[in-house]
Amino acid sequence: MPSFVKKRSSKAGLPPGTLVHIGEKKTDEVRMTLIEYNRDTWSEEEMTSVAAGASGRKSRPGRQSRTVSWLNIGGVHRLDFIEQVGKAFKLHPLVLEDIVNTDQRPKMDDYGEYLYVVLKMVYAGARPQEIHVEQVSLIQGRNFVLSFQENGSDVFGPVRNRLKTGKGRSRTLGADYLMYALVDAIVDHYFAILEVLGERIEKLENAIVANPRPALLGDIHDLKREMLLLRRCVWPVREVISGLQRAESRLIADDTRTYLKDVYDHAVQVVETLEIFREMVTEILDVYLSGISNRMTGVMTALTIIATIFMPLTFIVGVYGMNFQYMPELEWRWGYPMVLAGMAAIAAGMLVFIKKRKWLS
Amino acid sequence: MPSFVKKRSSKAGLPPGTLVHIGEKKTDEVRMTLIEYNRDTWSEEEMTSVAAGASGRKSRPGRQSRTVSWLNIGGVHRLDFIEQVGKAFKLHPLVLEDIVNTDQRPKMDDYGEYLYVVLKMVYAGARPQEIHVEQVSLIQGRNFVLSFQENGSDVFGPVRNRLKTGKGRSRTLGADYLMYALVDAIVDHYFAILEVLGERIEKLENAIVANPRPALLGDIHDLKREMLLLRRCVWPVREVISGLQRAESRLIADDTRTYLKDVYDHAVQVVETLEIFREMVTEILDVYLSGISNRMTGVMTALTIIATIFMPLTFIVGVYGMNFQYMPELEWRWGYPMVLAGMAAIAAGMLVFIKKRKWLS
Amino acid sequence: MPSFVKKRSSKAGLPPGTLVHIGEKKTDEVRMTLIEYNRDTWSEEEMTSVAAGASGRKSRPGRQSRTVSWLNIGGVHRLDFIEQVGKAFKLHPLVLEDIVNTDQRPKMDDYGEYLYVVLKMVYAGARPQEIHVEQVSLIQGRNFVLSFQENGSDVFGPVRNRLKTGKGRSRTLGADYLMYALVDAIVDHYFAILEVLGERIEKLENAIVANPRPALLGDIHDLKREMLLLRRCVWPVREVISGLQRAESRLIADDTRTYLKDVYDHAVQVVETLEIFREMVTEILDVYLSGISNRMTGVMTALTIIATIFMPLTFIVGVYGMNFQYMPELEWRWGYPMVLAGMAAIAAGMLVFIKKRKWLS
Amino acid sequence: MPSFVKKRSSKAGLPPGTLVHIGEKKTDEVRMTLIEYNRDTWSEEEMTSVAAGASGRKSRPGRQSRTVSWLNIGGVHRLDFIEQVGKAFKLHPLVLEDIVNTDQRPKMDDYGEYLYVVLKMVYAGARPQEIHVEQVSLIQGRNFVLSFQENGSDVFGPVRNRLKTGKGRSRTLGADYLMYALVDAIVDHYFAILEVLGERIEKLENAIVANPRPALLGDIHDLKREMLLLRRCVWPVREVISGLQRAESRLIADDTRTYLKDVYDHAVQVVETLEIFREMVTEILDVYLSGISNRMTGVMTALTIIATIFMPLTFIVGVYGMNFQYMPELEWRWGYPMVLAGMAAIAAGMLVFIKKRKWLS
């Protein structure tokens, strides 16, 4: 499980705008891909070195009529790359600082010339309890989009393929539509995680209703913690998207706002579902605790019934085990059977009393 | 009980506006009914095939003076139907996508030319604990209303009959009044569910006050979960309706806004009643837990009383069961009765002590 | 205790504006009283039949200079009366529908020509735990006020008497002042209920601090439920009154707004006091549960002390009750006293041990 | 401890503006003090009778250049005094009604010609748990301030002395500065109460960590209740002061608004500290409950250990206490020591088992 606080102390005292990579290094090689497209053309260039990236950038006259440039950088720990990109696109030092700090809260900043968005990509790992979180930074200018991932995985592959194979229209929609498509891809992943969580909650519930073993408590605890982590990633997404929607910027077309409204609705649904999951887990915990308490009551009731029946009987046999010389009952011919009968009667009476008290419900 | 998360993963990576049916297929045959009416005329056509529907649509010159067209589609899994309807009425691809995705949150979108509303129809099933949820999409244009249900049941029958038999006025009120009538019909159903829930809560409460059996805990748990589900359906309805009310659109007449205010009040009342139910169920849970705890205390008290009385006595009879050769008491003529009397005195003393401690309250 | 949900299902599917009486029929005979007054004159007419009421209405030329007409209707289940009133005063069908539906949430609607207010009158019944709730609908036009009660009780008697005997000024203030006076009378009644509740809470608290008997739990439960009911009635009153205050309507004079501010403050105080009561009852429940838990601990401690002392002793006497032939201690002259002394020492040691553990706090 | 609801029922049905004293009569004699000051002059007149007060008022031509009149009335149960003051200063009947009703919620009303403020003075009594609450009404006009206390104590003494001995400036600041000074004096008193509460909380915490005796539960309960009371007094103070700040009235100078911002900050701090106290007391309650639960667990563990060791042993000695004729072990020469040794081994084994289970942590 990822920790909730990353080491930032290395950064204390440094001036704002200083690039310090905070977080784990998740990939060795940094991959950079430059895609340029418009209605009719499509070029895609894989750049594995800064030099290539630089040349790529050079070849990007870009700001012409309706050609959208999309530069995807997989890996943010190579500070020199980031700095060069920053220079090429004239990004504010604070933006660069935030890109390399992977302990960022999702947010949207409007820098006039471009919009800066930080989101958290969440995806399930190989084992069911594993949830990976990766920070994605998106920058959208008039005719370019920059996307920064922590590693070089192909999370935006579907978007790329859609655009590549897409008929005319979606390619003519500009950089703001691309921005939307990337945000949409990230939000879509949340639903996948919710499905995984939903199944685990259901399984856990069935297991606990069947038999509230203490071992299951650990699972509840894990679930709660993961949901806490997830909530931290997902909760601010709504304001990020509504920030994009409401941005007065001429960078976002009205058409795109309609699409953003759609992602916004998805984000709301994710947050609500998460809240419902939280209530369900709380509910499951209650069921567990009641189960434990029921078992305890059952155990104590059993103890009490045993004691209620046998303590008086043991006392009675103790009486006739005394060694007094003058105990007339001991010499009676039917003393022994009478005592046995008496004890049977007492036991029966006790059972009736217990029944009446409804201890055995 | 319906699950809280539907499989959406099939949709991940697809472009926005792609039609993918999400949810259960609730009917085999898709029924389409086209009703056209104005002050004086009323036509109703059952269309069981797309062709018929298409012809129906063709025959709908529609946008004339005050004739309202109402097309009801029962079943949203036939994507070809939905697409054709979408083309005919020039609906945004996102609207079509939302119509076939039955895992939608209730919402209202204003597309300028038409209003799009998603609501959840809730109705009790055959057995008391069964609550069915069905998504209903409503689209209102200047002189038409489209309604999409998940199955072909006749939930809007009363509205149809009212309009059919209605005297002049309600038929002259236009598409916005029809929209209102449909929303009102859905909200009215919530009250029926609340009645069912209210009765179950009352029964449960009586049962638990009478005898807090662990078995009832499952019922509480079920109730809570159903209310969680219901709340998810009902909670956003308020904003949907207030969205309609506040829509700047010229699609809603002022008269109709008065009616919408009325439905809004109903929605508020539904939400409030649901909240009160939640508090009542929480309260019932507390009563249950207190009952269990009382029983536990009663059981333990019984155990303690039994032990307090018999342990000392058993010890005493043990003493006189020892086999020492020199135990003068054993030879006393009145030893046995004296010991019996002594033990009776001790038991009495213990009982007095217990009484004083008020353990038997 | 009144139920939280009234049967509304009879209404499902009916068109809006249909009059259906929902709720209990609380009176047999419907009483109608028409009062007309201005600075100088006062007329009061008891109408026990519709005919008389109709004539009364006919005799109401009403809309003249500063004569205020106040029509009080005691009983809303006679739908024909309500309809006639509605026609005479040109009320919206939705208003009439709400008047006869006694399961209405308190609210204020501004219909332009008149203001419509629904409130809940709350009063204590004969027995302390009885709280009666009655719906009161008030309609205020330019120079008339209509008040609808569920039964014919004289709840507005004091207001009537004040006006009747009042010197000039209050009679010249118009229909809005009358409206205010009626709302004020209803809010004043809430304080009476709060006093009753406050006393019951105090009594309950004292009883529980003295002896936390399980029987008292039922009382806590009852209190909570009544407060839930009361809150539902009282909570929306604030917005009703602030709605009146803020109404842009020329129906409310500025003078009257000052008075409404006063009632508003009262309503806020009622709500706050209710919230404090809720916290106090929660607190009392905590005290109760702690009391129960203390008793439990006390009982268990007693059991443990008894067992700690007597189990070892019983074991020892058991040892010397064994029938081995070669048990040298049994033949010792001082064996018996020595064993007794040894057991006394053990018991004393155990008591010291217990003391040290502070079990007897 | 003061009760949370005062008898208001005596007032039900009376017209608004009727003077009815609600609350305790806290002083016998009503003291009235009239102070008049400006930059250069200072006059102070003690009026012990209405007549004197009346004459005092007569001698107050008051509304001249920058002379501020401050009339302090100690005691609000003399309705005739209040009425006379009301007439002299032309106060609204509702203001007078609120002054004599000491069960008022803190509030600020702007009557155009004057501002009306109700606050609660809180001060510690002789004993630590005693918190006294007194209602203070303040009325500020263009050049006068009226202050109404429930009793004649000299709570505003420091303010008076400061003004009396003050050099020029503060005396030239007008009635609004005096108003501020009085509000400030009241808010300052809250800090004193917070100090008392803080100390009690700390003491309680130490006592409970040392030994969670049930007796301390009563103290927690008392603390909670006092804080509930205090919160009711303090919570609305923020809006009162921010109401004064935001009042559009020309009665408050800009300079004074800066000072009001300062009191506002204090009020916020009081409220926050109170909230922190509430959390701390809740926390202390948790510690207490955990302590009790720990003791319970300890007691039960002791019981179980005793029983686990002695029950098997007692059974064994019981076996050899049976009177069968053919029990070969009984005749063995080493039977007795062997059994003793066996039992010692069993006891040791049990202890090892218990150790492993970590019951003795």
Added chain:
Amino acid sequence: MPSFVKKRSSKAGLPPGTLVHIGEKKTDEVRMTLIEYNRDTWSEEEMTSVAAGASGRKSRPGRQSRTVSWLNIGGVHRLDFIEQVGKAFKLHPLVLEDIVNTDQRPKMDDYGEYLYVVLKMVYAGARPQEIHVEQVSLIQGRNFVLSFQENGSDVFGPVRNRLKTGKGRSRTLGADYLMYALVDAIVDHYFAILEVLGERIEKLENAIVANPRPALLGDIHDLKREMLLLRRCVWPVREVISGLQRAESRLIADDTRTYLKDVYDHAVQVVETLEIFREMVTEILDVYLSGISNRMTGVMTALTIIATIFMPLTFIVGVYGMNFQYMPELEWRWGYPMVLAGMAAIAAGMLVFIKKRKWLS
């Protein structure tokens, strides 16, 4: 641990603007440092006496072209120093009062000519559980910044060094950038504390999952309390910074607002992380309580199993320990083995019964 309420009572009754030092005296000597810089020059003067400070101030013609003066005062208990500074910079008496009152809530006040900000510097002490809180007051005018610390520690050293060694730009940004840098330095320190807390929480969690010893409860309690303290310091920081951002003052340049947005995001992140920590600690407490409850259940189950097996057996051996003369079984040749076998059968049966009840889960 610092106490939550500082002695303020000494201040009650004093006029506003009176300087009274509230809080601990944290340093003996008060250090004053005056730094003056612009693009090209840098002067730094250590002033250990008021005289020097005064001369320093004299030498500050200051309000020229773009020279920024930064006066740092380490220690606020020397009221004469504060007063002199106040006079020199024409500060409002209320500002001076707040500077020397270290029990201030973080806040931002706009005095037109200058902005006044109070923040809490938080830093970890030598031992892990120690959190020190120090109040820092910042005043920013057109070309000067005053910073007041409680002691003379060099918390702003990094900022000074950055400026000193900084190339042109940051030195040309003016007093508002310096203000931002100081606020940023304080907020950065919060992350260091969060890291410390995060580690402690993780350790505690592991310890409790391994073995829920009561001793750990104290640690949870300490953590909670520290977080309460921290929250009080951190919570209002967001409004302080957003206050600076939104200040209409011409004292803050637009450039600087971008930087302030960045600190704002950090403050939000600090608050959110703190909230997550609170939930985690609550969660840990739940795990602890469940662990305790599990142990209790385990203990009681053990007791019940022991009692269930041995009580019946002890009764049986008691039966054959009775001394009746006519007990035929006693004379049977195989009586003893038969009884032993019977008891073994009973014990086995009991164990089977227990197994079935799943008490040993």
